[in-house]
Amino acid sequence: MPVILEAVQLTKQYQEYTALRQLSLSIDTGEIFCLLGQNGAGKTTTINLFLGFLEASEGKALINGIEVRPNSNATRQHIAYIPEVVQLYGNLSGIENLDFFSRLAGFTYSKQELAAFLQKAGLQQEANSKRLAAYSKGMRQKVAIAIALAKNATVIFMDEPTSGLDPRATAEFTAICKELAAAGKTIFMATHDIFNAVNLGSRIGIMKQGSLVHTVHTSGISATELQQLYLETI
Numbered sequence: 695m696p697v698i699l700e701a702v703q704l705t706k707q708y709q710e711y712t713a714l715r716q717l718s719l720s721i722d723t724g725e726i727f728c729l730l731g732q733n734g735a736g737k738t739t740t741i742n743l744f745l746g747f748l749e750a751s752e753g754k755a756l757i758n759g760i761e762v763r764p765n766s767n768a769t770r771q772h773i774a775y776i777p778e779v780v781q782l783y784g785n786l787s788g789i790e791n792l793d794f795f796s797r798l799a800g801f802t803y804s805k806q807e808l809a810a811f812l813q814k815a816g817l818q819q820e821a822n823s824k825r826l827a828a829y830s831k832g833m834r835q836k837v838a839i840a841i842a843l844a845k846n847a848t849v850i851f852m853d854e855p856t857s858g859l860d861p862r863a864t865a866e867f868t869a870i871c872k873e874l875a876a877a878g879k880t881i882f883m884a885t886h887d888i889f890n891a892v893n894l895g896s897r898i899g900i901m902k903q904g905s906l907v908h909t910v911h912t913s914g915i916s917a918t919e920l921q922q923l924y925l926e927t928i
């Protein structure tokens with residue numbers, strides 16, 4: 695599979711403090727890459743550099759071969775971002791939010807098409823027309839996934855997507871991510887959930903104090919072994 699995400703000696707410095715140090719990493723299309731590490735290890739910084747929210751101090755981030763900065767507008771067309779707390783309009787329904795954010799990204803869909811995106815993202819149909827303010831975290835995430843689908847994003851970045859989800863919502867989320875990857879989407883997520891990372895990810899990176907210390911394929915490792923490696927690393 696072709697490389698879709700690449701970091702080349704990517705570094706983020708805040709005065710004397712190095713939040714991300716010389717990250718070099720390639721991620722193939724269709725991978726689910728999970729980044730683990732303690733609070734402050736540099737996971738969100740990495741995501742923000744790919745999103746173009748931050749400017750690298752050294753090195754570069756590339757999406758589909760295009761350097762993120764100074765081409766953030768071009769690279770943003772390929773990506774979607776699901777933050778830990780999905781910010782949508784509470785007074786609008788799920789389908790209205792989807793319609794609004796799709797149009798903002800330049801896509802206009804019929805009501806049936808919008809409903810199909812929500813269904814693909816796993817939202818129960820009866821929830822489509824309820825106000826967002828009444829949605830659970832898992833339901834909001836599904837709307838965000840539907841927005842990513844409607845934008846036809848090829849890469850979806852997620853920050854701690856399973857924190858605060860109950861086991862059923864986590865299992866639903868995992869199943870949807872696997873379906874997305876099988877359909878050729880690439881997922882890059884920061885997480886503290888070791889078990890889910892093994893269950894969901896194709897590869898896992900472990901960060902410590904701004905450095906990527908390990909990358910492992912999940913096919914060769916159990917959750918217990920990964921936990922052991924994580925505890926030895928951090």
Ligand SMILES: Nc1ncnc2c1ncn2[C@@H]1O[C@H](COP(=O)(O)OP(=O)(O)OP(=O)(O)O)[C@@H](O)[C@H]1O
Nearest residue numbers: 708711713731732733734735736737738739740884
């Ligand atoms: N604007 C800033 N100025 C100075 N330091 C910053 C700034 N933004 C982030 N940092 C520092 O960079 C480091 C990396 O932060 P980052 O948010 O990437 O960590 P993280 O691995 O995502 O942590 P968490 O698991 O808590 O989300 C932290 O020590 C943080 O305090």
